[in-house]
Amino acid sequence: MDRQTGRLLFVVSIFVLSGVYLFVLSEGGVLERFRLKREIRSLMHENSSGKTENDRLRRTITADSDKKPSHEDLISSGFLKKNDKIIIIRDVQGQKERISTESIPGDEITSITLYRIVWGIVAVAVFVLLYLSWRKSSYNDS
DSSP states (O other): OOHHHHHHHHHHHHHHHHHHIIIIISTTSHHHHHHHHHHHHHHHHHHHHHHHHHHHHHHHHHHHSSSOOOHHHHHHHTOOOTTOOOOOOOOHHHHHHHHHHSOOTTHHHHHHHHHHHHHHHHHHHHHHHHHHHHHHHHHHHO
């Protein structure tokens, strides 16, 4: 490979690799935008389910406003009679299951980080191969 072709190949590879990083892997890139859109959709879904639950609770409150509260309702609200006793039963197994099923908030970030690491390895490999090819051609020219 002559010097002119080596330089051209080097410049083109820098252009392509930086373009891939800027448009795909950066914070304003395609992967980040897909993640943000997915997060927005899930938040909108949670918001709509919260609104329907709110409407249901409002209807229940208006329907139950005329009724006298039951003894169980008073206890669950924290009101006790003078001689009432409280027994607390904790569901340790249920708490462990809830903790294990919750999603980890950094899952998406780690996948983008993994792509960035792979991109870095590929970029270094391309530049090493270009350098070795250039050195080999320069030894052959001498």
